[in-house]
Amino acid sequence: MIFGAGFLLAFSGGFFGLWGLRSDWLTGEGAKRRLCVLAVGTWGMTILAWLAVILGTYVIYPWYRAKPPAIPGVSLADYPKYLLLSDTQTADWHEFGMEWKEHIAWLAPILATAVAAIVTRHGRLLLQRPELRRIVLFLFSTAFLCAATAGLLGALINKAAPTR
């Protein structure tokens, strides 16, 4: 969640940085500096997104989906998935919320990596070609929406059934 929050916070700066990346708005030196800051920002966001999905998938998710022992009367408090599924009122948090979160989150780092690579290696083209800037902004915004959806669902699910 910390990585997710960092990713979300960095998005607004990156979005407006990309939006304003126009050769008619910036001097040569200003464009160079803007591209340098954008490269650092987009790679920072990309690393956060990868850390969030890798830790989420391989550290947090196994805790969440751990199976309770087959002992009658065992408390489900330490088994969030089974705690949610044990009550029809909360089952949707797993069947809809967690299922969506675990999958949509993986789209964010893939899209963010493409944006970071383009900004770093081909930023000059983004200055000159509005159609490229638009599609890169679309990828960037979609990465943000995916991360935001996963982050929000994660927070809500953690409230309904905390992962300890």
Place this chain on the structure above:
Amino acid sequence: MTSTDSTPQYFDGPVWAAIISASAGCAAFGLLVDLAEASKSFSNALNFYNPTGDLSGKSTVAVVIWLFVWIVLHACWKHRDMKGSGKLTVIAVILILLALLAVFPPFFGLFAAG
């Protein structure tokens, strides 16, 4: 784009390679999610790491597909200026929208194995 001796030429092929491969990687991930939902044996085959289940396989295979497509497209397009970037934009947007639809639980629930 024109070039002179003093102005380096920038090709947009590598940019489109990054865009299309990321979109294809996302679509591949969505397809794997739907196939794993539709087939228990496919889901089991994607169970690379038991504590995480088939999510380990879906994500690993999608990342491999994405990187493979990126390498191939980059090699093919690195010295090209792509004509008809409007078509490539449409392809990228459609692939991403398909990926978003494919990972939406009510949609992949339609394929749930009985």
